[in-house]
Amino acid sequence: MAMAAMRMRRSLALRYQLAAALLLLLAFLNAPLAGAQPLPWQLCDAAAGNYTEGSAYQANIRALAGGLPRNASASPALFAKGSAGAAPDAVYALALCRGDTNASSCAACVAAAFRNAQQLCAFNRRATMFDDPCILRYSAHDFLANVTDNSGRFVAFNGNNVTAGAAAAAFDAASGRLVNATADYAAGDPTRRFGTGEEGYDATYPKIYSLAQCTPDMAADDCRTCLRDIIEKFTPQYFVGKPGGRVFGVRCNFRFETYSFSGRPLLQLPDVLPPAPAPAPAAAEEEGRRNRTGLILAITLPIVAALLLISTCVCFWRRRKPAERKPSVPLPYSATNPDDIQSIDSLLLDLSTLRAATDNFAESNKLGEGGFGAVYKGVLSEGEEIAVKRLSQSSTQGIEELKTELVLVAKLQHKNLVRLLGVCLEGQEKLLVYEYMPNRSLDTVLFDAGKSRDLDWGKRLKIVNGVARGLQYLHEDSQLRIVHRDLKASNVLLDSDCNPKISDFGLAKLFGWDQSQAVTSHIAGTYGYMAPEYAMRGQYSVKSDAFSFGVLLLEIVTGRKNSSFASPDSEPSLDLLSLVWEHWTSGTVEKLVDPSLGGRSPGGQMLKLVNIGLLCVQDSPADRPTMSAVNVMLSSSTVSLQAPSRPTFCVDDMEGFSGMYSGAYPGGSQSTGDSKPQAAMSPSPNEVSLTEIEPR
Known part of the structure; x- marks a missing residue:
């Protein structure tokens, strides 16, 4: 009976191999294309030798089949490799699941791949299964050590x-x-x-x-x-x-x-368009005549206009009195960059307008004050509420930051970034005008025992998601690539519905798309939110913003500042990251839920958010996720999260710059969002498959 079963399995495997070879032959002969065999696809390497029923090699395959599916599904990367037994019966195996599948689908696919391999590649010591959503290979040869060997495709x-x-x-x-x-x-x-x-x-x-x-x-x-x-x-x-x-x-x-x-x-x-069809000969000739005429006009008209403009400017300059030739206030942009000039000129506001809007910068309208100066609430004549950021005339810092902020923010448009409405540069006054945020900055709500009750789970999740989307826009999706460098609770403003908006771009840096990091000798920002490589070596990148986001996320879910504080059990003073790590390793993360939330989180949200926060504050920038990856983690209920390592970097809270607002803030309303399930991979229509056992 055993020999009969063995012959039947070998016959079945041979049929599948012949079918794959026939498809390969048909493709190379340009024969009519036939549909590919349904998944899974297998590579059965008879040249690697065979094993027998009941042998130690078969037992080792079955041992791996019992553990590898579980190991792959439990891995944050949905990947596992391992070996069983000793030579000459040792078996080496690797399993990889598609990165957007879930743990249960991964485990089921790998388990099925082991079963299919033993049926379709009966008694072959080396077999490879390609399926959706997983890939499996086992072999008597230790192929695990060579990560660059991609043979057999x-x-x-x-x-x-x-x-x-x-x-x-x-x-x-x-x-x-x-x-x-x-x-x-x-x-x-x-x-x-x-x-x-x-x-x-x-x-x-x-x-x-x-x-x-x-x-x-x-x-x-x-x-x-x-x-x-x-x-x-x-x-x-x-x-x-x-x-x-x-x-x-x-x-x-x-x-x-x-x-x-x-x-x-x-x-x-970005979307691309196919090339337009070539014009007909007659149309092309007519188009050529029009182009020649246009070329002549394009050359002569600007020359005439330029001569007229020069003549007018010379006459005007000669008529001006010497006393009138005063130097203008230098604008905070490069005069050689027309895009910057156009962006700023369209935002210029009169000083008289802003004095009237703020009641001549009355103390009663002051919203807050930082190293750059004060921020005032104002109301324009049309009734629009504004926030006016006024650079202090006596301040030795801030002018370069204001220049940076003016040029950058004028070009950024995203619902989770504060919107710049205008700028005033008259006399000694240097003012930036923003949309007014009724709920002002996050820190004064989050860290106020009375007001933090207004931030229920729905609002906190909205704030976390909004800040993450805003950072992804800065890092990956805008026309510019920007590192903020000073993300913190006081630089997150809240509108009337508690939608978050990232503010204060005075320390922001513009990156080239091929640039991964930069180094500065001038460390500026807020200790406690700074990544270790920035605080200690001046290195900053999008991953240093990710570190700041991780600290902010942990503050939002715990309601605690990142600076040192005494623990509830009267233990020695701990910083927030150390406290979170202690509870993470002891499995008591739920104890960190902000008491104003009733000490509970819905659906295990606290564990997920703390996991993401700890991944963002890993010591090495390479170990931190990008903000696009963070958004995938936040929005998906099926993505498996990697286990974090201990964050060892902690410093005292030393404010380098204050936030845009400070003071009392009213609350807002809530909103929640649901994640959508992942779509399953489907076979390509009229798909033909080819097999390459070894690369040529």
Whole structure:
């Protein structure tokens, strides 16, 4: 009976291998494209040898099948590897689940992959299973040590064609751009080495979607190299003119389609348009005549206008009295940058208007005061309420910060960033005018025993999510790439509905898109929120903002300041990070819930938020998530979170700069949001699969 079962399994495995080989042959002969065999796809390596029924090798496979699915699903990266037994019967195995799946789906897929491998690759000592949402390989050879070995791959592509000609070339360029950008995103993800993306195209294919992933034990450079190797190798061979395709590899894989096959994209590229059709010959000739006429006018008219302008300016200058030729107040932008000039000129306000709005900067209208000067409430003649930030004339600091803030904020538009309404630069006055925030800054509500009751869980979650979205906009989604450098509770303003708005960009720094970090010898900001590499070495990046966000998040859920305080049990003074870590390791995180919330959090929210906060305050910048990854963690109920390490960096609270507002603040209303379930991956229509046992 055992021998009969063995022969039956080998016969079944041989049929599947013959089917895969036939598909490969058909593809290379340009025969009519047939549908690919349904998932899972398997690579059965008979050359690696066979094992027998009841052998020690089979027992070791089954031992791994009992533990690896559980280990993969419990891992924050949904990845596990291991071995069982000793030579010559040792078995080595690796399992990787798609980065946007959940733990239960991961465990089920890996368990099924072990069962399928033992049926479809009966008694083969080496087998690889490619499925959605997981990949599994086991072998008698220790392949785990070589993270760059991606041999043994499956290639599949959509059998349909994109419209021929220029439109097909434009589609290939757009899909290639998206695939490469997604590969870079995945390589930069320190936790899962996973990325998804989308890009708008045209009416036929309104969106292109992509996915890229490496095993998380790969370094970023190794992941990027692995992905680019398979993209550059297989795209020209199989994906030119195709609206979808994928390459399955054990160490890295990628996919693109013209339909959504995963959850919310982590990367969004700007929409692209296909090239316009070439004009007809007659139309092209007429267009050429018009272009020549336009070129002549474009050359002569500006010259005439320039001569007239120069003549007018010379006459005007000669008529002016010498006493009138006074130097104007220097504007806080580069005179050589027309974009800055245009942005600022459109915001200029009269000093008389602001004096009238604030009752000549009356003390009763003062909202707060910091190192830069004071902030006043004002009401314009139209009834609009404003906040006026007035640089102190006696202050030795603040002018450079005001210049920075003026140029940056004028270009930023996001619902979670405070909106700049105008600027006044007359005489010795230097004023910035913002939208007025009725609930003012977060710190005076959060840390006030009476007012903190107004911040229920709904409002606190709204504030956390809003600040995270605002930071992601600054770091990744705006036209500029900006590091804030001074995120803290007093720099988060609340509108009438408790929607958060990040303020005070005086210390912000503009980054190039290819720049990862910068160094300064002038450390400015607020101790307690500063990342260790910034406070001690002057190094700052988007990850230093992530550290500040983690501190702020822990303050919001605990209602405690990050500065030192005595613990409830009269223990020695502890900073917030140390206190949170003690409760995290002892499993008593719920005890840290702000008492004004009744000491409870709905649906285990406290544990999740503290986990995210601790990930953000890791000592090494590389171990902290990006803000886009933080937003995925906050919005998803299925993403498994990585376990944090102990945050060891703690300093006393020493204010370098105060927030925009301070004082008493009224409360607001609440709002909550629900996360959407992840979409399952579906097979590409009319998909053909190819097998590459070893790379050539």
